[in-house]
Amino acid sequence: MFEMTIADVVDELRGVRESWRERQERHDFANREFPSRDAIAQVAAQLRGVLFPLRLGPPDLRQENEDFYVGHTLSQALQTLAAQAGNELRFRNRLFAQNTPDIDAQAGEAIRRFAGTLPGLRRLLDTDVLAAYHGDPAARSVDEVVLSYPGVLALIHHRLAHELYVQGLPLLARILAELAHGETGIDIHPGAQIGSGCFIDHGTGVVIGETAIIGKNVRIYQAVTLGAKRFPKDAQGHLQKSWPRHPMVEDDVVIYAGATILGRVTIGAGAVIGGNVWITHDVPAGSHVHQASVQHERNTRGNPSAAPADVVV
Structure with missing residues (x-):
C-alpha cells in the first residue's frame, strides 16, 4: 500500500544525509561509531541499582543477595560502558583527525578508573539524600527521598556523569546527564x-x-x-x-x-x-x-x- 511512497521517502532521506555529509566534510563513516543513547540509558539504570540496590535495584532483590547482584550488574554495566567509551574515542579520532593508539585499552582504563570512584560517589550521594531529608519537612523517610525525589535522581546522574567527564569522556557524560534532564527537568552540565x-x-x-x-x-x-x-x-x-x-x-x-x-x-x-x-x-x-x-x-x-x-x- 505504501511501497511507492516509502521508496520515495527513502530516496529523499538519502539525499538529505548525503548533502549533510558533504557540507560537513564527513565521508568516512562506514559504520556507526557513535555512543548509543539506548546503551547509556541501560547503563544508567544498572548503576543506579549498583549504588542503591534495595531501593533502585530489582523488586525481588533480597539483602542476602546484594553483593552478587551488585557484582554481576556492575560487570555488565562496565563492559557496556567500555564499549561505548571506545565508540566515543573512535568518533573523536575521526572528527578531529586524531590518531589515538590502542583505543580499546584506553577506553578500558578510563572505565576502570571510573569504577574505582563508585564507593566514594555513593558516600557523597548519601550526604545529598540526608540534605534532602532534613531540608524538606514533607519528606517522611530517606527511602522516600531516594525513590521519588527528582533532585536526587538528577544528582545521581550528575555525579556519575561528572566522573566520566573527568575521565575524558564528555560525550558519554553529556548523554547520561541529558537522560536525567529529560526525566526531571533539571539541567546540570557534567562539568x-x-x-x-x-x-x-x-x-x-x-x-x-x-x-x-x-x-x-x-x-x-x-x-x-x-x-x-x-x-x-x-x-x-x-x-x-x-x-x-x-x-x-x-x-x-x-x-x-x-x-x-x-x-x-x-x-x-x-x-x-x-x-x-x-x-x-x-x-x-x-x-x-x-x-x-x-x-x-x-x-x-x-x-x-x-x-x-x-x-x-
Whole structure:
C-alpha cells in the first residue's frame, strides 16, 4: 500500500544525509561509531541499582543477595560502558583527525578508573539524600527521598556523569546527564563541580552550567539558573569554549525559586538569594538578597550610605 511512497521517502532521506555529509566534510563513516543513547540509558539504570540496590535495584532483590547482584550488574554495566567509551574515542579520532593508539585499552582504563570512584560517589550521594531529608519537612523517610525525589535522581546522574567527564569522556557524560534532564527537568552540565550535601528541591527548570562550582550544603529551588553572562568569540567568530564563565557558590548558600545568577561571580558562604532576583555581581558572605533590596539598590546606586545592609547586588 505504501511501497511507492516509502521508496520515495527513502530516496529523499538519502539525499538529505548525503548533502549533510558533504557540507560537513564527513565521508568516512562506514559504520556507526557513535555512543548509543539506548546503551547509556541501560547503563544508567544498572548503576543506579549498583549504588542503591534495595531501593533502585530489582523488586525481588533480597539483602542476602546484594553483593552478587551488585557484582554481576556492575560487570555488565562496565563492559557496556567500555564499549561505548571506545565508540566515543573512535568518533573523536575521526572528527578531529586524531590518531589515538590502542583505543580499546584506553577506553578500558578510563572505565576502570571510573569504577574505582563508585564507593566514594555513593558516600557523597548519601550526604545529598540526608540534605534532602532534613531540608524538606514533607519528606517522611530517606527511602522516600531516594525513590521519588527528582533532585536526587538528577544528582545521581550528575555525579556519575561528572566522573566520566573527568575521565575524558564528555560525550558519554553529556548523554547520561541529558537522560536525567529529560526525566526531571533539571539541567546540570557534567562539568559542573558540586560539593557534598546538595539539595535541589522540586527542581524543574534548574540550569547549572559547565564551569559552575558549588560548595557544600547548598540548597537550590526550582527554576534557578547558574549561567553565563556573555559568550565571547574567537578570531573565526566561533564561541570560545571551556573558559570559566559560570558562578561560584560557596558553602551553606540558599538560592530560592526563579533566581538567575550569571557570569563568573561569587556567592559568599551563608548567603540567601531570594526568589526571582537577577544577579551579575559578587554577593558577600552572609548577605540576604531579595527583590525589594535589589530595586532599592538600583535607586540608590552611587550613594552607598542610603542602601540597606542586605543590598549586595
